[in-house]
Amino acid sequence: MGNAALGEMVRPRPAVEERLTRPQRLVRQLSDLDSGRLRRLIRSGDLAPCFDAADDERAVECPICFYFYPSLNRSKCCGKGICTECFLQLMPSKASKxxxxxxxxxxxxxxxxxxxxxxxxxxxxxxxxxxxxxxxxRIRAQGSENR
Known part of the structure; x- marks a missing residue:
């Protein structure tokens, strides 16, 4: 049942292990990281878990860190994938733009x-x-023909 809008199917989210709600490979320390909020976003399914890197053929590569994961977050603008830890490092601190x-x-x-x-x-x-x-x-070929 639930609050599905106009026939939209709501998939139950599987439980996320506690260890997957904490970043494991951050390059820089994030002084203003709200661990509680991060945990809630991951558990609610709004952010991908901080997965262990995978060797699985079904895994997808994060184009920032080049590790492979079972699944990635997607940019809302262009749909490109990014792991949660790279996303966290790209996000602005309270002092930045x-x-x-x-x-x-x-x-x-x-x-x-x-x-x-x-x-x-x-x-x-x-x-x-x-x-x-x-x-x-095709564009490169046309450009070289016009020279």
Whole structure:
């Protein structure tokens, strides 16, 4: 039951181990990190757990730290993946300004956690990346022809 809006299916979130609610590989100490808030965001499913790095073929790579994880957070602006620990390090401290998306440079950077991507979502992303690659190649070829 629950509060599903207009037939939207609500998936129950699996319980998250306590150790996965604490960052493990931070490069710099975050003096203003609110551990309680981070724990609540992870447990509620709004942020991905601080997973252990994976060697699994189903794992996805964080483009910032290059570790592989079972799943990643997604940028709200462009949908690119990022692990929770890299996201925490990108976020501004209380004294700094807002952060731009490291991928598409959108002015306000925010992420959401959607859980593990389905096979069709992975296939769609591969197709999009292939189209971008082909377009770049075509543009380079046209540029060299015009010289």
């Amino acid at each position: 807002a952060v731009h998306c490291p991928f598409c440079k959108t002015a306000t950077y925010a992420v959401e956690y959607r859980g593990t991507r389905t096979t069709s979502e992975k296939k769609l992303q591969q197709e999009e990346e292939q189209n971008v690659s082909e377009t770049k190649t």
